[in-house]
Amino acid sequence: MLLDMVMLATGMRESFRELLLSRGFEIRLAPKGTLPFDTDATIPGVRAIIATLRTNPDIREISPVLGASIHALAGNRDVSGSVLGIDPRVQGDYELLSGNDVAGPNFIVANDHLLSQLGAHVGDTLTVAIGYDPQTRTYSGQRKLIVTGRVKFIYGANDQSSAAVRRETLEAMGGQTRDRASLFMIRVRKGADAENVRDWIEKQIPNVTAISIATAIKQVDERLSYFRQLALILGAVSLFVGFLLVTTLVTVSVNERAGEIAVMRAIGVSRSHVVEQIVIEGVAISLAGAVLGLALGLVTARYLNTILSAFPGLPMAIDFFLFQPRAAWSALGLLIASGIGAGVYPAWRAASLPIAESLRREAIA
Amino acid sequence: MSAEVVTRVNLVGGDAQTAIVSLRDVRRDYALGAERVHALQGVSVDVDRGDYVAIVGPSGSGKSTLLNLIGVIDQPTSGTVAIAGRRVDAMSDRESTQFRLRNIGFVFQRFYLLPILSALENVALPMAEAKVAKGARIERAAELLKYVGLGNRQRHRPSELSGGEQQRVAIARALANGPMLLLADEPTGELDAKTGTEIIALFQRLNADGTTIVVVTHDEDLASAARRKVHMRDGRVVES
Numbered sequence: 225m226l227l228d229m230v231m232l233a234t235g236m237r238e239s240f241r242e243l244l245l246s247r248g249f250e251i252r253l254a255p256k257g258t259l260p261f262d263t264d265a266t267i268p269g270v271r272a273i274i275a276t277l278r279t280n281p282d283i284r285e286i287s288p289v290l291g292a293s294i295h296a297l298a299g300n301r302d303v304s305g306s307v308l309g310i311d312p313r314v315q316g317d318y319e320l321l322s323g324n325d326v327a328g329p330n331f332i333v334a335n336d337h338l339l340s341q342l343g344a345h346v347g348d349t350l351t352v353a354i355g356y357d358p359q360t361r362t363y364s365g366q367r368k369l370i371v372t373g374r375v376k377f378i379y380g381a382n383d384q385s386s387a388a389v390r391r392e393t394l395e396a397m398g399g400q401t402r403d404r405a406s407l408f409m410i411r412v413r414k415g416a417d418a419e420n421v422r423d424w425i426e427k428q429i430p431n432v433t434a435i436s437i438a439t440a441i442k443q444v445d446e447r448l449s450y451f452r453q454l455a456l457i458l459g460a461v462s463l464f465v466g467f468l469l470v471t472t473l474v475t476v477s478v479n480e481r482a483g484e485i486a487v488m489r490a491i492g493v494s495r496s497h498v499v500e501q502i503v504i505e506g507v508a509i510s511l512a513g514a515v516l517g518l519a520l521g522l523v524t525a526r527y528l529n530t531i532l533s534a535f536p537g538l539p540m541a542i543d544f545f546l547f548q549p550r551a552a553w554s555a556l557g558l559l560i561a562s563g564i565g566a567g568v569y570p571a572w573r574a575a576s577l578p579i580a581e582s583l584r585r586e587a588i589a
Numbered sequence: 590m591s592a593e594v595v596t597r598v599n600l601v602g603g604d605a606q607t608a609i610v611s612l613r614d615v616r617r618d619y620a621l622g623a624e625r626v627h628a629l630q631g632v633s634v635d636v637d638r639g640d641y642v643a644i645v646g647p648s649g650s651g652k653s654t655l656l657n658l659i660g661v662i663d664q665p666t667s668g669t670v671a672i673a674g675r676r677v678d679a680m681s682d683r684e685s686t687q688f689r690l691r692n693i694g695f696v697f698q699r700f701y702l703l704p705i706l707s708a709l710e711n712v713a714l715p716m717a718e719a720k721v722a723k724g725a726r727i728e729r730a731a732e733l734l735k736y737v738g739l740g741n742r743q744r745h746r747p748s749e750l751s752g753g754e755q756q757r758v759a760i761a762r763a764l765a766n767g768p769m770l771l772l773a774d775e776p777t778g779e780l781d782a783k784t785g786t787e788i789i790a791l792f793q794r795l796n797a798d799g800t801t802i803v804v805v806t807h808d809e810d811l812a813s814a815a816r817r818k819v820h821m822r823d824g825r826v827v828e829s
Contacts, residue, residue: 484703487697492690587775
């Protein structure tokens with residue numbers, strides 16, 4: 225349980241960090257005061273923003289993304305989903321599983337969930353609409369698009385129907401004023417300080433909120449503080465229970481071996497060696513428990529992770545329980561410290577046994 | 590009765606200079622609830638080098654208390670205890686532990702061997718504590734096991750040995766650091782008659798080879814094998 229709680233306390237945070245960094249984009253730009261895709265708000269002046277960003281030599285790549293809702297039609301099926309308008313040369317939102325990327329304005333790539341909902345395959349033509357009026361039962365911004373590839377959206381949820389087209393295609397379908405984006409993703413030059421770049425962007429482009437990985441992690445930390453507190457409390461409880469258990473086991477063992485310990489002292493074994501042996505015993509019990517607990521903890525974590533990751537709307541790549549060697553070492557370190565602590569009281573008792581008195585009691589017993 | 594009932598064993602050639610153990614007017618009181626138990630009431634005893642002394646008497650007469658004081662695992666309420674001319678009645682725990690390690694061997698009724706160690710490792714244990722080099726202690730442990738007749742049982746764990754064999758291992762362990770004094774508390778108490786006889790013979794051989802032995806016992810045969818008996822009753826030496 226301790227391992228699970230350590231994994232839970234750090235898992236989501238690390239998992240989220242890895243997710244954000246998975247495509248190497250260290251900074252995201254969202255409309256001022258929002259998080260990426262938090263609202264339908266968009267950032268105008270994409271070309272001007274890109275031009276401004278390019279003046280900073282620490283910025284390596286810029287990927288503007290426009291998000292929208294779509295209705296995808298195939299035969300008599302109408303499936304709602306989300307679509308991203310991207311630049312395929314620098315996009316960081318999906319991985320191509322099969323087929324080709326959106327090389328032209330009439331192409332679309334989709335995830336398996338959307339394709340299965342539609343019963344469509346790579347090579348099929350879909351009718352995609354950007355809006356639907358239920359009163360007139362008419363679609364707006366319709367366009368026929370050819371499915372060129374199957375993709376997996378990195379930040380998408382498991383149960384989400386998603387697709388991607390070129391940003392210009394989406395803008396044209398929406399009839400919006402061109403040159404808008406919901407989000408910019410930015411890669412910085414190797415060795416550059418992302419925080420400095422972030423500060424520079426916020427100064428240069430006042431209508432955006434620049435979010436670095438550190439900022440995002442901080443915000444995630446704030447939102448996930450409940451999990452961390454829960455993990456801390458449960459971890460502390462499990463550690464304390466383990467501590468009491470080991471103390472009890474070692475104390476019972478010492479009591480049962482009072483005569484043996486008294487004899488060891490009588491034949492000249494020093495108090496410090498008695499303490500050392502009993503503390504080692506406590507650590508050995510803790511380590512044995514740790515080995516069993518590690519296996520059980522990993523199995524439990526995997527099971528719980530499967531349940532929690534299935535929550536609607538969560539990115540597929542997010543793990544609640546992320547196994548990290550550091551977490552395992554932390555748990556092991558805490559257990560060893562707990563084992564030492566658990567051995568101290570019985571060791572002190574054993575070392576303090578009056579030898580003659582203990583032998584007399586043993587003889588009477 | 591005078592506090593100075595001095596018992597000298599091994600009278601042949603024994604004198605104050607050769608006394609390895611010297612107790613003078615030793616008292617030992619215990620608190621038992623609200624009461625005070627006077628386990629020893631002014632005991633004076635000398636044991637000379639090379640002696641073989643049996644302390645006998647009824648239960649509660651103070652035999653084991655006397656042995657514990659000689660073995661420096663207890664301290665007297667009053668009086669003095671000297672071993673080889675050195676006062677041991679007010680030693681610190683560290684001093685007394687080192688003193689026991691180097692100078693005194695103990696044998697107990699219940700053997701108290703460490704179950705996870707082999708016979709050889711049990712015998713080597715006090716030498717490890719005395720920081721004897723590994724090779725030397727293994728060699729000596731093997732010699733001692735051979736001496737007590739267990740040369741072929743070195744690798745056996747205590748659970749694989751009979752009671753008599755375990756007691757032999759305990760005796761070998763007591764001799765590990767070449768003590769000047771071997772103390773035994775009811776060493777035949779848990780053994781059958783035949784095995785007890787073997788242990789008695791072993792003690793006699795040890796004494797014949799120069800080991801000074803003090804043994805507390807109810808076993809008439811063991812007591813008779815000693816050179817001298819010290820009779821105790823109600824915390825006093827009544828005959829020697």
